[in-house]
Amino acid sequence: MAVKGMAGPAKGSGRGSPDAKRADAAVPADRPEKIRNVALVGRSGAGKTLLVEALLAATGAITRMGSIAEGTTVSDSDPSEIRQQRSVTLSVVPLALDEVKVNLLDTPGYADFIGELRAGLRAADAALFVVSAVDGVDAATTALWGECERVGMPRAVVISRLDHPRADYDGVLAACQRAFGDSVLPLYLPVRTGGSVTGLTGLLSGTVSDYAAGDPRPAERRADAGELAAAESARGTLIEGIIAESEDETLMDRYLGGEQIAFDILVGDLEKAVARGSFFPVMATSAETGVGMAELLQMLTRAFPSPLERDLPAVTDIDGKPGGPLACDPAGPLVAEVVRTTVDPFLGRVCLVRVFSGTLREDMAVHVGGHGLADRGHPDHDNDERITHLQSPLGAGLRPVPYCVAGDICAITKLGSAETGDTVSGRETPLLVGTWEMPEPLMPVAVEAASHGDEDALAKSLAKVAAGDPTLRVERNAETHQLILWCMGEAHAEVVLDKLREQGVKLQTVEVITPLRETFAVPAAGHGRYVKQSGGHGQYAICDIEVEPLERGAGFEFVDRIVGGVIPGPFILSVEKGVRTQMQKGVAAGFPVVDIRVTLVGGKAHSVDSSDAAFQAAGALALREAAAAARIQLLEPIAAVTISVPDDYVGPVMSDLSSRRGRLTGTTSAGGDLTEISAEVPESELLRYAVELRALTAGTGRFRRSYLRHDPVPSSAASAAVKS
Numbered sequence: 039m040a041v042k043g044m045a046g047p048a049k050g051s052g053r054g055s056p057d058a059k060r061a062d063a064a065v066p067a068d069r070p071e072k073i074r075n076v077a078l079v080g081r082s083g084a085g086k087t088l089l090v091e092a093l094l095a096a097t098g099a100i101t102r103m104g105s106i107a108e109g110t111t112v113s114d115s116d117p118s119e120i121r122q123q124r125s126v127t128l129s130v131v132p133l134a135l136d137e138v139k140v141n142l143l144d145t146p147g148y149a150d151f152i153g154e155l156r157a158g159l160r161a162a163d164a165a166l167f168v169v170s171a172v173d174g175v176d177a178a179t180t181a182l183w184g185e186c187e188r189v190g191m192p193r194a195v196v197i198s199r200l201d202h203p204r205a206d207y208d209g210v211l212a213a214c215q216r217a218f219g220d221s222v223l224p225l226y227l228p229v230r231t232g233g234s235v236t237g238l239t240g241l242l243s244g245t246v247s248d249y250a251a252g253d254p255r256p257a258e259r260r261a262d263a264g265e266l267a268a269a270e271s272a273r274g275t276l277i278e279g280i281i282a283e284s285e286d287e288t289l290m291d292r293y294l295g296g297e298q299i300a301f302d303i304l305v306g307d308l309e310k311a312v313a314r315g316s317f318f319p320v321m322a323t324s325a326e327t328g329v330g331m332a333e334l335l336q337m338l339t340r341a342f343p344s345p346l347e348r349d350l351p352a353v354t355d356i357d358g359k360p361g362g363p364l365a366c367d368p369a370g371p372l373v374a375e376v377v378r379t380t381v382d383p384f385l386g387r388v389c390l391v392r393v394f395s396g397t398l399r400e401d402m403a404v405h406v407g408g409h410g411l412a413d414r415g416h417p418d419h420d421n422d423e424r425i426t427h428l429q430s431p432l433g434a435g436l437r438p439v440p441y442c443v444a445g446d447i448c449a450i451t452k453l454g455s456a457e458t459g460d461t462v463s464g465r466e467t468p469l470l471v472g473t474w475e476m477p478e479p480l481m482p483v484a485v486e487a488a489s490h491g492d493e494d495a496l497a498k499s500l501a502k503v504a505a506g507d508p509t510l511r512v513e514r515n516a517e518t519h520q521l522i523l524w525c526m527g528e529a530h531a532e533v534v535l536d537k538l539r540e541q542g543v544k545l546q547t548v549e550v551i552t553p554l555r556e557t558f559a560v561p562a563a564g565h566g567r568y569v570k571q572s573g574g575h576g577q578y579a580i581c582d583i584e585v586e587p588l589e590r591g592a593g594f595e596f597v598d599r600i601v602g603g604v605i606p607g608p609f610i611l612s613v614e615k616g617v618r619t620q621m622q623k624g625v626a627a628g629f630p631v632v633d634i635r636v637t638l639v640g641g642k643a644h645s646v647d648s649s650d651a652a653f654q655a656a657g658a659l660a661l662r663e664a665a666a667a668a669r670i671q672l673l674e675p676i677a678a679v680t681i682s683v684p685d686d687y688v689g690p691v692m693s694d695l696s697s698r699r700g701r702l703t704g705t706t707s708a709g710g711d712l713t714e715i716s717a718e719v720p721e722s723e724l725l726r727y728a729v730e731l732r733a734l735t736a737g738t739g740r741f742r743r744s745y746l747r748h749d750p751v752p753s754s755a756a757s758a759a760v761k762s
Contacts, residue, residue: 066430067139070345070366070445074140074338075392077158079186080168081178082124082147085198085325087111089168090131090144092325096254096335097133103325113144115434117540118533126533128154128378130390130431130447138339141447147182149737150530152477153509155185157377157458160474161392161447164192164342171197171205175213177684178737183218192315194337195222200235201324211320223279224320226333227269235329238322239265241273242304247332254328280304283311313343345445350394353469356407356420361469364395368443372396372404374462375471379506385451387505390431391442391462394471398442398450398462400428405468406453408460414476415504415512416457422465427451457505476508478742479524481728483531484551486521488544499541503534510534517553517630527729552674552722554629555748559671561586564664566656571647579652581605581613581641585664588633590747594621595635605641609653613638616657625665627672632748636661673748675721681731681741685711690734698723699752718746
């Protein structure tokens with residue numbers, strides 16, 4: 039990639055000038071080297087969506103920037119996004135400049151939608167990390183940087199909103215360097231006129247881009263003596279940072295010896311360091327005034343890596359055997375991945391697809407396979423289908439294209455079986471791409487159809503929504519019989535419920551029931567008498583039982599101590615069946631009874647009127663009578679919880695766990711400034727913990743949970759436990 043214009047004086051097409059060659063982004067790229075896939079990452083409110091609008095305007099793709107408040111931006115078109123005035127879904131916005139197609143992937147910055155962020159990072163080859171010059175770096179921003187770092191994503195930092203009266207470029211730059219490391223260095227410094235940012239000084243080129251005229255195509259001039267002096271320190275730090283990343287080990291000695299390192303060498307080393315993710319250039323922008331758009335476009339088209347420069351994910355065949363290494367080759371075997379799925383009322387399923395190898399074409403026979411997400415309610419599936427409609431996405435819009443080559447992103451409509459995370463490959467040699475890491479949804483929301491007639495509509499709509507959202511888990515609780523939507527948080531739940539209602543589903547949310555259990559706290563005896571006579575054959579069954587508690591987790595034992603055949607053998611089994619049935623129904627609060635031994639010690643039968651049904655009823659009555667004479671203990675599920683938080687929040691989190699009746703089991707260092715806290719916590723105290731932990735730790739806390747056991751509910755919490 040040639041990046042010589044990036045930091046130097048711009049001429050002609052190098053700086054978005056009137057004679058720049060603009061390609062139509064709806065025309066598919068024909069070579070991977072002419073593609074850039076860039077995810078925009080940053081906390082909610084950092085300015086990502088408006089930055090996309092400004093870039094589209096700067097390249098002439100749109101004539102007027104949209105408004106978030108009015109719901110007219112290209113990338114935020116989902117009804118939930120317009121209502122909440124923030125991004126909640128991944129969207130793709132292509133633009134083209136100098137024959138390079140740039141697929142901008144606008145990702146949500148709110149923690150509830152981290153699944154959409156990870157999908158965007160999967161489809162991208164680099165990330166534009168957007169930090170507001172007003173709000174700066176907070177814990178949520180640092181967590182997002184960690185998401186990019188975890189997958190080894192090359193990054194550039196954009197300090198946005200320079201036009202705001204409270205913008206503090208220097209302070210935010212310093213905060214970025216403290217949070218992200220010494221390899222975060224600016225390529226430009228803002229030029230201020232009358233308190234406003236009107237241009238940028240290029241640290242390597244020594245030129246100033248003047249945006250004072252309000253044109254996104256700035257005028258160029260040499261920096262004056264004062265501007266050069268103001269930039270001298272930052273320029274030296276930048277050059278040393280670039281040289282430190284150079285593969286030429288002699289370069290630093292030559293520089294320190296007084297040699298002027300050639301501009302081309304510095305730019306070449308900068309490009310390599312950015313591509314391998316070891317150097318992170320900082321850009322300065324204002325979407326409102328257009329400052330920095332030309333420089334940013336050069337970064338996107340000339341400095342960021344193409345798909346050819348990034349490793350491809352590993353593949354297997356459908357039996358799980360490793361496949362051969364992939365290359366980003368349009369002529370190679372077809373391997374593409376569905377990174378997002380939506381259901382349009384007119385188009386059916388719309389699948390956003392990143393092509394890793396081969397070329398997708400209309401009327402092409404393909405294999406659609408999805409494996410590895412059965413625990414999320416997505417059973418393994420393999421289907422052969424045909425590509426009927428291939429589209430280039432532009433936010434919510436779709437424009438037909440004839441093909442999509444390796445490295446590019448497109449949309450496929452009317453794929454009947456595809457879900458997010460599926461692989462689209464050749465029918466003759468089907469392959470599977472390993473799924474990316476999906477966050478675990480930890481906030482339960484119980485829903486039910488408003489009426490019996492709405493139940494089928496709810497089930498069908500849930501299947502559609504779940505097909506496109508791997509962070510949503512749908513569960514029918516076997517004990518409480520509630521339909522539970524496991525979500526990432528309140529905002530995620532709101533979006534899911536909105537989508538269901540938009541499809542015409544009438545539903546309501548109800549309180550989540552914690553699956554308690556019951557047991558006998560002390561031994562007891564019960565007498566079951568079921569005798570009825572109403573003409574003809576009657577009903578006659580009498581049984582006596584003794585009930586004693588067992589240790590936790592022992593289950594159920596039934597002991598026959600009948601002497602003298604007072605109850606015939608077949609009816610002994612009937613008594614046990616009746617006891618088991620009553621145990622499932624509960625004997626006090628309607629929860630299953632566990633961990634007891636029931637001993638049948640006596641009873642009576644009638645030669646004519648006794649029956650299987652009568653002795654089942656007698657067994658159930660005997661257990662209820664024993665329960666009435668004993669103290670019944672409620673048991674609540676206990677979860678093993680592991681919480682990862684920055685060290686600064688360990689105290690508040692541990693105090694909060696105590697207030698939730700949690701029992702601390704240990705703390706360990708998780709590396710860096712993170713601590714892992716292990717605890718045992720009643721599940722009823724965790725229903726909203728995903729939301730409350732986020733609030734307690736400024737969005738930095740993460741936790742995972744697993745069922746451990748059932749423990750007795752303290753008397754002080756029994757009434758609340760039954761209500762939940």
